[in-house]
Amino acid sequence: MPLPDRLLVHMRRWYDKKIIANHFVEWQGAGVKSVKNGFARAVEVAKLDLSDGNVTPHTLRHTAATWLMQxxxxxxxxxxxxxxxxxVLIDT
Known part of the structure; x- marks a missing residue:
């Protein structure tokens, strides 16, 4: 997957400083297999309303698509x- 140049610079710095070892997203040195717990915590900290089920990691994909098109x-x-x-991008 292509990475934005600015993100790649940060990732290289994180690797050099041993902030990450083998995975882009790690917890206690191991690769994260699911974003569910972290995303749930972020939603909680942001005090977003989950009652309607509209706040999901997939929401971020739509946000990214919108921003890229804008x-x-x-x-x-x-x-x-x-x-x-x-x-799909254009139709959605």
Whole structure:
């Protein structure tokens, strides 16, 4: 998956400083297998309302897609970054 240059710079720094070892997302040195617990905690800290079930990690994907389109990102690049087809990106 292509990474934005700014993120890659940070990841290299984190690796050099031994903040991360083998995985982009780690907890106590092991790769995180699921984002559910961390996401639930973030939602709790942000005091978001979960009663309607609309706050999910997938929501972030839609947010990223919206921001990429608002910034004028080429749809082909945005779709590749988000792991979807251009048709799905445009239709959704």
């Amino acid at each position: 910034l004028g990102t080429d749809p082909w690049e945005a779709a590749g970054y988000l792991g979807m087809s251009v048709k």
